[in-house]
Amino acid sequence: MEVRHATAPDQIPGATTEWLRARFLVEDLFSPGEVRLVYSHEDRMVVGGVTGPAVLPAPDPLRAERFLDRRELGVVNVGGEGEAGEGETGTVTVDGTPYELAPKECLYVGRGSREVSFDGGSFYLVSTPAHADHPTAKSTLEDAEPVRLGGSEGSNDRTIYKHIHAKGVRSCQLVLGVTVLEPGSMWNTMPCHTHERRTEVYFYFGLPEDQRVIHLMGRPDETRNLVVADRQAVISPPWSVHCGFGTRSYSFVWAMGGENQAYDDMEQVAIGEMR
Numbered sequence: 619m620e621v622r623h624a625t626a627p628d629q630i631p632g633a634t635t636e637w638l639r640a641r642f643l644v645e646d647l648f649s650p651g652e653v654r655l656v657y658s659h660e661d662r663m664v665v666g667g668v669t670g671p672a673v674l675p676a677p678d679p680l681r682a683e684r685f686l687d688r689r690e691l692g693v694v695n696v697g698g699e700g701e702a703g704e705g706e707t708g709t710v711t712v713d714g715t716p717y718e719l720a721p722k723e724c725l726y727v728g729r730g731s732r733e734v735s736f737d738g739g740s741f742y743l744v745s746t747p748a749h750a751d752h753p754t755a756k757s758t759l760e761d762a763e764p765v766r767l768g769g770s771e772g773s774n775d776r777t778i779y780k781h782i783h784a785k786g787v788r789s790c791q792l793v794l795g796v797t798v799l800e801p802g803s804m805w806n807t808m809p810c811h812t813h814e815r816r817t818e819v820y821f822y823f824g825l826p827e828d829q830r831v832i833h834l835m836g837r838p839d840e841t842r843n844l845v846v847a848d849r850q851a852v853i854s855p856p857w858s859v860h861c862g863f864g865t866r867s868y869s870f871v872w873a874m875g876g877e878n879q880a881y882d883d884m885e886q887v888a889i890g891e892m893r
């Protein structure tokens with residue numbers, strides 16, 4: 619498990635591309651038969667990738683017998699569509715109960731779960747500290763009550779699926795959803811925002827291998843960019859904007875941890891304020 623330390627906005631002026639990528643970009647999350655994990659001190663969020671079969675370990679930095687002794691976990695199947703277009707389903711088994719996840723479906727795994735294993739599919743993981751037990755629950759795209767936002771005039775026609783949130787699958791602090799851009803729409807999260815009460819992690823997927831997303835980060839008046847490939851994640855601290863545009867359309871998993879779970883509790887930033 620890689621450990622990354624927290625950052626401050628006054629470190630951004632003068633930061634090199636390499637410095638920014640080492641702190642905020644998470645590459646290489648997927649390797650067959652392995653669970654790869656990164657522990658960020660930004661709200662103590664852990665992100666990971668699994669290509670099964672594999673079992674969720676309890677890495678040493680957690681100093682816990684089991685990964686979920688003091689944590690909760692969101693799992694999203696980020697595997698591609700099957701040859702017949704029906705989607706590659708994968709299985710997550712929690713303490714002997716199997717849950718089949720189709721692409722973009724999500725499983726919330728509550729604190730206290732003892733064994734989590736993965737088979738088939740390709741799974742993205744996000745975990746936050748937890749102080750109560752909430753039941754393990756699956757969320758389909760229908761359960762996530764899709765909301766269509768934006769439009770073709772802004773190249774941001776997209777659908778937001780909220781899986782884990784205050785009015786959906788319940789958790790202690792984790793909030794998680796999937797946003798899918800329509801073909802020809804490239805911009806996510808514009809106009810952008812910050813939320814000082816929460817860290818957010820974006821995981822981009824469904825992007826062709828030779829295409830990229832240009833992810834904007836930093837204080838609104840001191841922005842930088844990260845050039846992000848398919849199946850890479852960006853850690854967005856509470857002080858940073860998080861938005862971007864792709865050279866093709868794509869999907870992303872967004873997940874937050876921190877002070878509150880109010881999805882709309884954000885500070886909107888007008889494009890004219892950005893530098």
Ligand SMILES: O=C(O)C(=O)C[C@H](O)C(=O)CO
Binds near residue numbers: 776806818860881884
């Ligand atoms: O497309 C969007 O806009 C998003 O998905 C925004 C995220 O949900 C977000 O940033 C929540 O704070």
Ligand SMILES: [Zn+2]
Binds near residue numbers: 811812813818860884
């Ligand atoms: Zn946000």
